[in-house]
Amino acid sequence: xxxxxxxxxxxxVRAEYISEAAPGQRQRKQWIRWSLxxxxxxxxxxxxxxxxxPRENTGFxxxxxxxIPGPSETDESMGFEGRLYYTPExxxxxxxxxxxxxxxxxxxxxxxxxxxxxxxxxxxxxxSEMKARLEAAADASDxxxxxxxxxxxxSEGQTVCGIRAATEEGIIQISADGTIQYELPAEGYPPNxxxxxxxEAESAMKALVERYKSLLGYxxxxxxxxxxxxxxxxxxxxxxVYDATETETGDILNYSFDYSIFNVTDxxxxxERKLFITKKEGLLTAELLGEYPLITEKQAEEKLLAGEYRTxxxxxVSGADSIVKTELxxxxxxxxxxxxxxxxxxxxxxxxxxxxxxxxxxxxxxxYVPAIQEQYLSE
Amino acid sequence: MEDARIVDLYWARSEEAxxxxxxxxxxxxxxxxxxxxxxxxxxxxxxxxxxxxxxxxMPPHRPTVLSAFLGKITxxxxxxxxxxxxxxxxxxxxxxxxEELENCIPGKDDTEQAVQRMDLTETLDRFLxxxxxxxxxxxxxxxxxxxxxxxxxxxxxxGESKVKMVLLRTRNQLRSVLxxxxxxx
Numbered sequence: 001x002x003x004x005x006x007x008x009x010x011x012x013v014r015a016e017y018i019s020e021a022a023p024g025q026r027q028r029k030q031w032i033r034w035s036l037x038x039x040x041x042x043x044x045x046x047x048x049x050x051x052x053x054p055r056e057n058t059g060f061x062x063x064x065x066x067x068i069p070g071p072s073e074t075d076e077s078m079g080f081e082g083r084l085y086y087t088p089e090x091x092x093x094x095x096x097x098x099x100x101x102x103x104x105x106x107x108x109x110x111x112x113x114x115x116x117x118x119x120x121x122x123x124x125x126x127x128s129e130m131k132a133r134l135e136a137a138a139d140a141s142d143x144x145x146x147x148x149x150x151x152x153x154x155s156e157g158q159t160v161c162g163i164r165a166a167t168e169e170g171i172i173q174i175s176a177d178g179t180i181q182y183e184l185p186a187e188g189y190p191p192n193x194x195x196x197x198x199x200e201a202e203s204a205m206k207a208l209v210e211r212y213k214s215l216l217g218y219x220x221x222x223x224x225x226x227x228x229x230x231x232x233x234x235x236x237x238x239x240x241v242y243d244a245t246e247t248e249t250g251d252i253l254n255y256s257f258d259y260s261i262f263n264v265t266d267x268x269x270x271x272e273r274k275l276f277i278t279k280k281e282g283l284l285t286a287e288l289l290g291e292y293p294l295i296t297e298k299q300a301e302e303k304l305l306a307g308e309y310r311t312x313x314x315x316x317v318s319g320a321d322s323i324v325k326t327e328l329x330x331x332x333x334x335x336x337x338x339x340x341x342x343x344x345x346x347x348x349x350x351x352x353x354x355x356x357x358x359x360x361x362x363x364x365x366x367x368y369v370p371a372i373q374e375q376y377l378s379e
Numbered sequence: 380m381e382d383a384r385i386v387d388l389y390w391a392r393s394e395e396a397x398x399x400x401x402x403x404x405x406x407x408x409x410x411x412x413x414x415x416x417x418x419x420x421x422x423x424x425x426x427x428x429x430x431x432x433x434x435x436x437m438p439p440h441r442p443t444v445l446s447a448f449l450g451k452i453t454x455x456x457x458x459x460x461x462x463x464x465x466x467x468x469x470x471x472x473x474x475x476x477x478e479e480l481e482n483c484i485p486g487k488d489d490t491e492q493a494v495q496r497m498d499l500t501e502t503l504d505r506f507l508x509x510x511x512x513x514x515x516x517x518x519x520x521x522x523x524x525x526x527x528x529x530x531x532x533x534x535x536x537x538g539e540s541k542v543k544m545v546l547l548r549t550r551n552q553l554r555s556v557l558x559x560x561x562x563x564x
Contacts, residue, residue: 003480004462009499010523011454015447017507021519022446023410023526023534081381120386120442151439162439175439183392192391228384263391276392312381335443 065290067378068108068338070370080312081366083346084229084357088324091346091364094224094240096251097328103248105291108340108372112285113177115334121153122161122175122334124285130163134174137279141182141215143167151175170274177334178284182215186273191266192237201225205239208262212277216260218243224255233358239263256330257282257339282332286339292372297326300343300369310342313365315349322348324364328371341371382445389437396437397430400449407446408453414525415457415473416464425460429453454523472525479546480522483554499562506556510549517545 085091113124125133127150138145144167151162151173162175171183190196190204205223209216222244227237242259245251263276295303303309304317317323325346330339346364355363370377385403388396405426412425432452442448461473507515516535520526521542528546532539 003477004458006480006499007477007522008455008458010503011451011458012500013503013507013523015442015444017504017515017519018447018450018523019444020512021516021523022407022450023520023524023530081383120440120444120448122439122441173438177441179438181390181438192393193395261391263393265391265393274392276390278390333443334441 065376068340070377083364084361086360091325093226095327096255101248105293106341108289108292109286110289111336111339114337120334122177125176127160130174134163134165137172137180143169178281180279182277184275186264186275189264191264193266201237209241220244231357292376294371295373303369304345310368317347324348342368343371344368386441404449408449411450411453412457415461425457428456476522476525483550502560514545514549517542518549521546
């Protein structure tokens with residue numbers, strides 16, 4: 001039936017068209033539209049007042065660094081990026097960036113794993129490159145590959161987006177963006193959801209890193225312990241480790257791109273408990289564009305308060321008093337065409353109807369301001 | 380819980396991922412499945428199959444727009460179910476949507492399928508990009524989410540007659556685009 005074929009073909013249209021048409025979202029989007037109109041109006045007035053002409057987008061900045069597209073109006077999704085916390089200390093996440101660091105430039109990359117379809121398809125490596133890395137990963141963990149299975153793309157006509165290998169120890173899987181995931185027996189390690197003191201969590205993590213040091217291959221593994229609260233106040237530990245370097249820039253890059261996460265799942269049946277180690281190499285397929293000069297945290301805050309930010313949060317920033325934490329990070333993932341540093345602001349949000357939070361919990365919405373200087377951002 | 384954290388749970392193989400998905404997107408997926416299947420029990424089954432398919436596909440996928448990712452899975456599964464169930468009998472919103480679309484397809488019924496789905500999807504992407512946002516939302520609500528004209532009108536705070544008019548014109552536009560691109564289904 002031809003109409004059924006047409007109806008089915010609609011399935012794979014761009015995700016943004018699906019998101020924007022999702023029923024029941026009209027009210028939420030309204031303020032975004034009006035805030036954009038207001039922002040454009042303000043910009044026009046400012047241009048008139050100071051006589052500034054819009055910058056011509058030549059593709060390159062004055063000193064030959066390629067221009068980077070500025071932040072889009074909003075990140076489409078249902079729900080928004082946020083953190084739950086009791087005190088601002090709960091938002092500590094081991095980020096090596098600290099205010100006052102002597103860094104005035106940071107590298108910017110073009111991602112080789114960018115997925116313009118927005119489906120989150122892993123991309124970047126060829127099948128043969130994935131095979132080679134899979135074999136290297138098996139060697140690093142002293143595992144013998146018994147059988148492999150190709151992971152097909154969800155979109156029709158696309159290629160292999162991952163390979164899964166069964167070994168005597170467990171399963172090793174590589175994705176086309178270079179991410180390797182190991183599925184191993186949990187042995188005696190505590191699940192991330194276990195109630196532990198920070199000291200106990202640190203001991204567990206140290207033991208894990210020591211046990212799997214050859215698999216990680218880090219010369220100076222630095223453990224990062226953090227966690228997330230759920231609405232009901234329960235806590236889930238995040239076990240993360242990255243390779244520390246001798247430079248601040250190297251630490252920031254490795255923290256954002258080259259790190260591993262340990263997840264121990266829980267089950268009443270001990271044999272069903274698994275350890276998952278996810279090893280990320282976010283710059284594997286990236287192309288360096290150059291070292292870009294940065295704005296200061298204060299300048300970024302001014303931009304935030306002026307509404308020049310990227311966010312999935314459907315509420316505006318109410319004022320400087322609502323900022324509970326600021327840090328510098330790189331955004332990563334299949335939807336990032338350019339990998340550039342951002343100031344990430346945690347902004348306390350007023351409690352909304354329908355939020356059923358445990359007593360004392362607050363919500364911080366996440367807002368991003370590009371950390372590179374404005375003349376390197378295109379319209 | 381935000382999408383990225385839910386995806387993290389899938390990657391960590393935590394069954395909490397399914398719970399969180401059901402909490403946040405259960406109604407969304409159900410509405411898509413119900414729009415196609417017009418039967419609550421079948422729709423529930425379609426939603427459960429969606430969770431299973433999501434579990435199997437993350438990793439390696441890391442969708443950022445989780446709603447669209449889940450919605451596509453639900454829609455695909457539900458259309459497959461509809462096809463199997465309705466080999467003999469056709470009914471509901473799906474049937475009406477199919478009849479409407481039939482009229483905007485050039486060519487004859489017995490024409491050999493001369494276009495691959497991927498090519499058609501690319502054409503549809505370009506077609507949707509050419510529409511105003513309002514028209515695009517109306518078109519997508521009707522033919523992606525399989526919503527009734529009344530539901531669309533209520534959601535967008537516009538009259539039903541306007542929805543019908545936009546749909547008629549948009550289908551005609553689509554027919555012209557498919558003809559211009561020589562797409563015969």
